Amino acid sequence: MTNPTLLDTLLVELFVEELPPKALKKLGDAFATVLADSLKAQGLAAADAAVTAYASPRRLAVQVAQVATKAADKAVAQKLMPVAVALDANGAATPALLKKLQALGVDVSNPAAAVAGLQRAPDGKAEALFLHSTVAGATLAEGLQKALQEAIAKLPIPKVMSYQLESGCELPGWTSVSFVRPAHGLVALHGSTVVPVSALGLQAGNSTHGHRFEAAKSPVVIAHAEAYAATLRDDGAVIASYAERRAEIARQLQAAAAQVGGGCKPIEDDALLDEVTALVERPNVLICAFEKQFLEVPQECLILTMKANQKYFPLLDAAGKLTNQFLVVSNISPADASAVIGGNERVVRPRLADAKFFFDQDRKKTLASRVPGLAKVVYHNKLGTQGERAERVRAMAHAIVNQLRMATTPFSVDDKDHFDMLDHKVQEAALLAKTDLLTDMVGEFPELQGVMGGYYARHEGLRDGVAIAIEDHYKPRFAGDELPRNQTGTILALADKLETLVGMFGIGNLPTGDKDPFALRRHALGVVRMLSEKNLPLDLVPLLQSAVPAFGDKITDATAALADFIYDRLAGSLREQGYSVQEVDAVLAQRPQRLGDVGQRLAAVRAFAALPEAPSLAAANKRVSNILKKAEVAVDAHVNPALLQEDAEQALYAALQKLKPEADAQFQAGDYTASLQTLAALRTPVDAFFDDVMVNAEQDDLRLNRLGLLKTLQLAMNQVADLSRLAA
CATH class of the missing domain: 1.10.730.10 (Isoleucyl-tRNA Synthetase; Domain 1)
Known part of the structure; x- marks a missing residue:
């Protein structure tokens, strides 16, 4: 590297053992961003230099375009001290100034000459002396070493591992290092030249490793930094880019579904697609099947076990119903894939059999027979059991029905019959809503709470409105989720969320920072959405106050703080919808009690x-x-x-x-x-x-x-x- 201004593409790769899949994308993005930002800050790369991140199960890498072998020298003006302190009455250097200059490496053998080399400049109301010098720009080896150390130190590692270095590494013996996974290789190429840096006991070179089983060459030698992705693909059978690999998996999933025909499509799940992308280096989608008898089990159970336990993509038909076929993203591409397909089909069968067993066993007991068991399940040490919680939800749901009854004017005989029936259905659903927590299926798959309660309620012949309410009372479960489908479910869901909010605020168990173990922010947004999108004629503060008596002396009344919390969530939601801060502040400053009116108020403003x-x-x-x-x-x-x-x-x-x-x-x-x-x-x-x-x-x-x-x-x-x- 004789030309101090040579520009070329830089490649850095850490080759490691299999990285945690759910953290891979963040790790790859952070490694690339921190390393590139450090190079830019040191003047080795332009501020707008193109940066490409790579991340596969066994590597983190980054490509930075137009990186210099040496940063430009910089003129630096360093403030020394005020003139009044630095110079005496005759303009000669004081001992304090000479000591300062000497500490900075300036020759003070001739004080007059040393002072002559300084410059005066205004500094606030007084003048100060400044030392002007030129700082040599960092070489690429120096700058990259610093950038690499920063990138490793700032990785968002979920859990650090400590391991001993292999013999022959830079730090032999019993020395151990800590990293997310043991590292086995380091590549640092500027163009085709190896940059002499080290990290985690490894010295940089120009070779890496490809696919464990299907690489054409081992090791894979990278001739030039710009050839990294192509060389890994051709010689290593690896798609290094996370984004390209994800897109390829999505393409193959759609192609495989089209091959099955019948309007089939793979289930949409971005989180599953992200995780599978982080598990394979060379994706190969295969079509598998299971016995149709398992389709007697609720499809939510089968879908969850295939996704959560096996990372498979279930196939849905044109009507959205589960089929007995599913897609596997394999990391190998054998000429005859029958063994891979057969192996995956054998693996999934016991999972589905377990789900069928749980479903069959659960249906042998009614939901009502499980109600006493709720008294044995602790909900919170200050708020009692799930049984007590269910009774509180019943009381709150009853209060909500009465508030809706009073808001209906004029009130007719038909209205009385409607609200009496509604109250009866809400009470029944509230009593049974939490009983599926005691079933084997929900014990195995907690994500199915509510859903399984709805299935078991239908199996017992309960009214469909009650079954739907039991199924929907956790909704909305997440941002953008659908709301409960009927009035019974809406009232039950509202009461359930109010029970959590009023109870937790009443014992002072509030969210702090990013910690919200009882999902109070999500519950508050759920209340906001139901009140506003369903346009319920319920005033917010009286609604919150009506929930307090159900707790007896277990809590203190924190209605005011809870109302502020809900309005804060509403304000954030409205700003996300595109309303300005001024518009939202103007409307919510009046604390409108009917949240269904807020949209009209904003439009008026x-x-x-x-x-x-x-x-x-x-x-x-x-x-x-x-x-x-x-x-x-x-x-x-x-x-x-x-x-x-x-x-x-x-x-x-x-x-x-x-x-x-x-x-x-x-x-x-x-x-x-x-x-x-x-x-x-x-x-x-x-x-x-x-x-x-x-x-x-x-x-x-x-x-x-x-x-x-x-x-x-x-x-x-x-x-x-x-x-x-x-x-x-």
Whole structure:
């Protein structure tokens, strides 16, 4: 490397034993990003240099384009000390300055010459002396060694292993190192030149290893950094790129499904696809099958056992029903794949047989017979058993039905029959909802709780509405999940989530940072979605308060804190949907109790903000809020017309008298957009009021009357949202 400015592609690869599959993508991205960023920070690569990450089960690698063999030298100005400290009255160097220069390696044998080489420059209110020097740019070997160490140190390793180095390594003997998995090779190529760096007891070279069984050559020699992926593919039978390997697996899955025919398609599961991508280096998708008798078992059970235990892709027919065929992503490609197919079919059969056994055994006992067993299962040491929890959910569900009953006006005989029947179904579903936790199937696959309860309820002949409610009461389980399908299920799901939220807040068991073991954030979003998307006529705070009595003396009432928590989750959700911070803040500042109204309020605020009157009225609203906050006494919305002396305040009062009733009626009818647009006509009298009227008059009665007028204005303007939040 004689040319200090030579640019070429750099390749770095760590060859290791099989990496943890669920962490592979993060490991690969982090290794590439940290190493490349370090090179860029040292001036060895341009800020916009192309970076390509590679990650396979046995390697982490990165390619960085246009890397220099040596970074450019840098001119550095180093502040020494203030001139008043560095120089005496005659301008000669003080002992403090000479000591500082000597520590920096400057020759001080001739103090005058040393001082002459320094520069004065302003530093705040005084002058300081600066030493200007040139720092040599790092060589690639130096810079890459630093970058490699940083990349290894900052890897998001889920669990570190300690292992002894092999004989012949850089650090022989009993020396051990710690890494995510034992490392066996290091490649560092700048173009076709090996960069002399080391890591984990390994010296860099230009050779690696390909597929364990199908590599054409061993070792695989990388002739040039840019030939890395192609050489590994041709000589090593490895697709080094995680993204390319994932895309190839997805392509082969679709092709295999098309080969089966009948409109079949592989189950969609990004997490499974990611994990399988991290398990194979050269994917080969094969079609397998199991006995059709297993299809008598609920398909959720079979799908889960195939995905979770075997990493297979079940095949669904055109109607979304499970077929008896499935796809395997193999890491080998033999000429005759029958042995591989047969082996996978033999492996899956006992898994499916276990699922069938669990299903058959569970159906021998009714859900109702399992209810007493819930009293033996601890839910939380401060909140009691699952049996106590089920009773609390029943009480909360009953309270929700009554709140819905009271919100229905006018109330008819048919409505009474409907709510009586609804309450009966909700109570039955709440009693049985947690009983599937005691079944063998849910014991083996906890992810199926609720789902299996629904199957067992149907098997017993329970009403379909109750079975659906039992199945759906955990919904929504995750972001974007569907909501419960019927009213019974919605009420039960709402009660179940409220039981968790109210209980955990009541004992002070709140989420901290990224730790949320009881998924309270997810539960809160579930409550938000059900109340808003189902447009339930339930007020949030009374709903939360109605859940507290079910706990007796086990908790303290934390309704206020829980309501804030739910509004915070709602605010985050709305911002993710594209609403601005100002729009969301304006609406939620009023703490709307009916969450189903929030969308309409946001639409009204957005329409109002587009009006030409909006900026002026928002600014005036903010001014009103500030004036009222500073008032020395509590202000109510009362105005005595006889005390209105100025033309501008009389005009504002008259405008309010005219427009407020119309706007109030529109608000009560739920036409929030029209209500705000009606109030937009207040712009002219409001502007005139602030131009011509002194609010804080010396006479007490005039001042209080004007404050009352402003309070009336504030209440009229801020029913839909706090418009002051829209002010710039």
